[in-house]
Amino acid sequence: MTKHTIAVLGSNGMLGTDILNVLGKRNHNIHCFDLPTFDITNYDQLMAAVLGADIIINCAAYTNVDGAESNLQTANAINAIAVGELGKIVKKLNKYLVHISTDFVYDGKKGGTYTELDDVNPLNVYGESKLSGEILLADSGCDYCILRLEWTYGHGGLSFINKILQRIKNQDKLFIVNDQYGSPTATTEVASLVCKIVEKRVLGLYLFAAEGYASRYEIAQFIVDKLNIQTTLTPCASTHFQTPAQRPLNSKFNCGKIDSLFPGCRSDWNIALENFLKELK
Ligand SMILES: NC(=O)c1ccc[n+]([C@@H]2O[C@H](COP(=O)([O-])OP(=O)(O)OC[C@H]3O[C@@H](n4cnc5c(N)ncnc54)[C@H](OP(=O)(O)O)[C@@H]3O)[C@@H](O)[C@H]2O)c1
Structure with missing residues (x-):
């Protein structure tokens, strides 16, 4: 196996932490970057991070979906403009980048499952900023893989x-909404996939989620049942909760493209979630 020097941006975040764990076990040299010592919107710091590695994994993001509605400039600076600059630097220095994106680029109005070829139409500022980041990155012409998660x-x-x-x-x-459908996906599984992507130097756009779908209500009920907790859940519509950002109702991914590259890379959502719940005990 080729040993790489990999810069992980957003290394303290939920996904970044699991990526560090997986990469560490694979013996790669890992450089960690996150606030407060590293700010992706600081060009010099970004350049230094890319210069010191041959592969960059970008998990850094403004992820407060409701907060983005009133912090449009910050969300755009981190999720869009900085990603475009990152792409230009990666291109200039001839490196390779894996960038993480989101189901929130879709409006969730499609009847079936989403593929990489479907039209995008974000419903909120966070989704718009992430989509702008994808576009700017593609425009940079660098070697990249974009992985949309949910x-x-x-x-x-x-x-x-x-x-x-x-x-x-x-x-x-x-009360839990029962009109938003998707696949809860463990960051440990994403991290394993990112490691495979990096080692194979996969290029292009991919969707990734656990196998199977459920509503948020069904997932919450699954947790209550597995933990044997006496909480009563009542299903409700998304309109029951007034949130600053609108959410897509359908986030079901068709992951056939990633499956064909890495057969068996996805667990059933309920098996992975049950394992996660067992680790909590
Ligand atoms: N969570 C989901 O359900 C979900 C779904 C689909 C896609 N994603 C994508 O997955 C990726 C990883 O997200 P996550 O779930 O791991 O979220 P997270 O825990 O919020 O991780 C994001 C990391 O980026 C850091 N960060 C924020 N602003 C930064 C800046 N200016 N410079 C450098 N680092 C900065 C954050 O630091 P602070 O914590 O100090 O702000 C945090 O450590 C993101 O691209 C997100 O859009 C997430």
Whole structure:
């Protein structure tokens, strides 16, 4: 196996942390970059990070979906402009970049599952900023792989799963939306895939999510059942909650493109989630 020097941007985040764990076991040299010592919007710091590595994995992002609605400039600076600059530097220095994106580039109005070829139409500022980042990156002409993820969860992150876990401990009744469908996806599984992508130097756009789909209500009920917690869940429509950012109702991915490159790279969402819940005990 070729040993690489890899810069992980956003290395302290939910996904970045698991990527470090997986890459560490593969014996690559890893350089970690995150706030407050590294700011992706600082060109000199970005240049230095890229210069010192042959591969860059960008997990750094402004991920506060509701916050982005009132912090448009910050979201754009981090998720769009900095990603474009990163692409230009990667091109200039002839390196390779894996960039993480999101299901929020889609409007969720499609009847079936989404593929890489479907039209994009973000419903919120966060999704728009992430889409702009993808476009600027592609325009840079560098060697890149963009991996669109959805509904990721891991230890320590602020995911839907972690929020549910917090709420069911403190409340005996909860309303959960049952009109948003997707696949909860473990960051450990994303990290394993990113490692394979890096080692194969995969180019292009890919969707990745766990196998199977569920509504947020079904996922919450799964957690309550598995943990044997006495919280009553009531299904409701997304309109029950007034949030600054609108969410897509359908985030179902067709992952055939990544499956054909790495057969068996995706677990069933309920098996992966059950394993995650067991680790909490
Ligand atoms: N979570 C999901 O459900 C989900 C779904 C689809 C796609 N994604 C994508 O997955 C990627 C990883 O996200 P995540 O879930 O790991 O979120 P996260 O935990 O918020 O990680 C993002 C990391 O980027 C850092 N960061 C923010 N601004 C920065 C800046 N200016 N310079 C350098 N680093 C900065 C954050 O630091 P601070 O914490 O200090 O701000 C954090 O460590 C992102 O591209 C996100 O868009 C996430």
